[in-house]
Amino acid sequence: MAKDKKLVQEITSMEVDFPQWYTDIVKKAELIDYSSVRGCMVIQPYGFAIWEHIKSQLDKRFKETGHQNVYMPMFIPESLLQKEKSHVEGFAPEVAWVTHGGSEKLTERLCVRPTSETLFCEHYSNVIQSYRDLPKLYNQWCSVVRWEKTTRPFLRTLEFLWQEGHTAHATAEEAEEETIRMLNIYAEVCEKVLAIPVVKGRKTEKEKFAGAHATYTVESLMHDGKALQSGTSHNFGDGFARAFGIQYTDKNNELQYVHQTSWGMTTRVIGAIIMVHGDNSGLVLPPAIAPTQLVIIPIAAHKEGVQEKVNELEERLSKVARVKLDDSDKKPGWKFSEYEMKGVPLRLEVGPRDIEKNQVILVRRDTREKIFVSMDELETKVVEILEQFQNDLLEKARKHRDAHTYVVQSMGEFKKVLNEKPGFIKTMWCGDEACEKEIKEETGATARCIPFEQENLSDHCVCCGKEAKHMVYWGKAY
Secondary structure (H helix, E strand, C coil), rough: CCCCCCCCCCCCCCCCCCCHHHHHHHHHHCCCCCCCCCCEECHHHHHHHHHHHHHHHHHHHHHHCEEEEECCCCEHHHHCCCCCCHHHHHHHHHHHEEEEEECCCEEEEEEECCCCCCHHHHHHHHCCCCCCHEEEEEEEEEEEEEECCCCCCEEEEEEEEEEEEEEEECHHHHHHHHHHHHHHHHHHHHHHHCCCCEEEEEEECCCCCCCCCCEEEEECCCCCCEEEEEEEEEEEHHHHHHHHHCCCCCCCCCCCCCCCEEEECHHHHHHHHHHHHCCCCCCCCCCCCCCCCCCEECCCCCCCHHHHHHHHHHHHCCCCCCEEEECCCCHHHHHHHHHHHHHEEEEEEEEEHHCCCCCCEEEECCCCCCCEEEEEHHHHHHHHHHHHHHHHHHHHHHHHHHHHHHEEECHHHHHHHHCCCCCHHHHHHECHHHHHHHHHHHHCEEEEEEECCCCCCCCCCCCCCCCCCCEEECEEEE
């Protein structure tokens, strides 16, 4: 990300240039600023406030399911990273290395964490001895570094914020149960909090996390028809435990290896919120994570009684919503545009005539609908409208996803649909990695997941024509 980027003066239409529309929004809505470090971003207060609300919703659910927050070092010795072969091979191209401490060359290189499996494994090998020590249900909030070649704010940066859960269990069944439980939490947060519908399923062997026994994912569809992996949950089996010697004594006094899981969601979901809900006026934020849910804008604030009334309304409504009063000397029209850009769900307008009528005007960000509400029932109406807003956003996004999900039966149809109608493509697949590779090479689409909800679209693989084993979602992805 270049340092000399100029401030955006207006938003490019998403129909003209979707990537530029996205970049314009993250700048003009003051979500991020560019950094002098290539591929790194400054998350500004408004952008960070959105992340804090997402974090709060996730953290609450983690703790309700018995998880505890911990913190691991950001540096990993190279010898530790090398202990699980497939894991290190999967991350090798993206690893940043520390080679010097001050002016002295280190005797062993230190990896700046791209993920923390090895650190948790080392810790678990030290603290787990008995079945009484299990399960270990840990989560970490931190940043990680992955040396990406091309970057875009939130979607792909060298450093990003996330949470990574790491758990250890006595049995394979408990680990699988944990993996699915956490995937369901991600799905719930995406749909109920972010208003983003998702497809839940299992990654193919080719697409799974390096070192995992199985990877499960929630996949969402952006407005431009590209897919975004919005959260993943991995069942490691006992592979890492064997590599790191994580054993416990069971009730029969016999040594057993633990079974582990790992799961994560990152700041890239902010990018998803932008691309699923945003429009050509800027952000459209779900009320559940909007830093400001309602902005009060006085009309003719200089006239008698207006300032006193908006102060009163701010105090009243702050008890039921996150409220901001903008009584600055900027013109109302300028304020309307600013808060539309920032995606504030509700705008409240009130002036002398409204005060006479004992009413206010509420304007929804998504539909621009003007709603006249009596001041006597304002709190109740605000809560109702915010709830309806949240539900409507999810329903609109679901309709868009469903309208851009296509069933294809041949490779010719696959290519035609992908080129002419971007979106999810559903096909039958034989399960052979050679076919998966051929589809990617010929179309640029990757297998997003094998959904839990299977459909029998045909008996034959879309690529080779052999007997089909799975229905798969495909798509081009961020």
